[in-house]
Amino acid sequence: MSTTGADQTTATRQVPLLDLQAQYRPLRDALIAAVTQVCDSQRFILGPEVEGMERDLAAYLGVAHAVGVSSGTDALLLAMMALGIGPGDEVITSTYSFFATAGCVARLGAKPVLVDIDPITYNIDPEAAAAAVTSRTRAIIPVHLYGQSADLEPLLDTAARAGVPLIEDAAQAIGAAYKGRMVGGFGRTGCFSFFPSKNLGAFGDGGLVTTNDEALAGSLRRMRVHGADRQYYHQVIGGNFRLDALQAAVIRVKLPHLPGWTEARRRNAARYDDLIAEAGLTDVVTVPVAAPDRYHIFNQYVIRVPRRDAVKAHLESRRVGCAIYYPVPFHEQACFAYLGYRPGQFPHAERAARETLALPVYGELTADEQRYVVSAIGEALGRTA
DSSP states (O other): OOOTTOOOOOOOOOSSSSSHHHOOOHHHHHHHHHHHHHHHHHHOOOSHHHHHHHHHHHHHOOOOEEEEOOOOHHHHHHHHTTTTTTTTOOEEEEESSSTHHHHHHHHHHEEEEOOOTTTOOSBHHHHHHHHHHOOEEEEEBBBOGGOOOOOOOHHHHHHHHHHHHBBBEOOOOOTTTTEEEEESSSSEEEEEEOOSSSSSOOSOOOEEEEEEEEHHHHHHHHHTBBBBEEEEEESSSOOOOOBBHHHHHHHHHHHGGGHHHHHHHHHHHHHHHHHHHHTTTTOOBBOOOOOTTEOOOSSSSSEETHHHHHHHHHHTTTTTBBBOOOSSGGGGGGGGGGGGOTTTSSSSHHHHHEEEEEEEEOTTOOOHHHHHHHHHHHHTTOOOO
């Protein structure tokens, strides 16, 4: 649990990377009631609670169909399965993301074709994606990293010219927008995660696939239950990607609060920008940049700093939660050595892996706690007053 108060000492103070208790406490009664209702119904897998959540999220995201699934990873896997991606196919994606993005491609026997990132937003470089298209390309997966949309317009143009679907990895970006529209409805599918640390988190794993294609929505629903339209009659081979009703109930309680939580994160991000400037750290600390045509939801507030690992160690010694997202790009992962990429091939991603550090930004974070975080960064960089 986070602590506040001007009288606290450095020795006793703690600012966690994420404080789920602070979000939970005001909603406890509603959440317990929702979970109890599911328990009383004894309908735990799919069913009316999941259907209600799907309707709620489709309306919120402005899409025709939302399909609840077992995790964000399974959302990606199911989307690719429903689109027929398999052995011999190539899927273009960023080398800098959470492992599931490329891991799901490889699980289907397809080849992840990796490209570098935009050094400002950390999202996939649209020009690099366009240059990577071949006759074997079957999909493009941009990741809306840290809560900011990728530059979708040129990516959609590339996908259209190649005649392949765009699959949005929006696991970190529920509520993020591009040119006034929420992500998840631009591509053939959008893939979301309800992992507890996400801006809209469940009480365990959960995910969502969105689409505006009715036929594809039918395939997604069929394939999440082993490819069956009715029990024991299987039209295709799918998987067990079903969502628990308990998780759906939690999401339904939390969803009305998401816009407020998002605005609180955005306020905290803006405050960090100001505090870092006031501390005279802008020559050594690079703050996140939100592109002018995008609405950033700040799943993470990620800075760049020199001597990142030493800064991280100092923050941890001051009991400030921080994390590296991500220390090893895909092309340097041992499991992807067979792809044949070389160190130095994607310099922007490699530099980000060396320099980036995520700070606490959750909505309940206080201004006093943020000042403490920035003061600790200044100490780490030798910039104390």
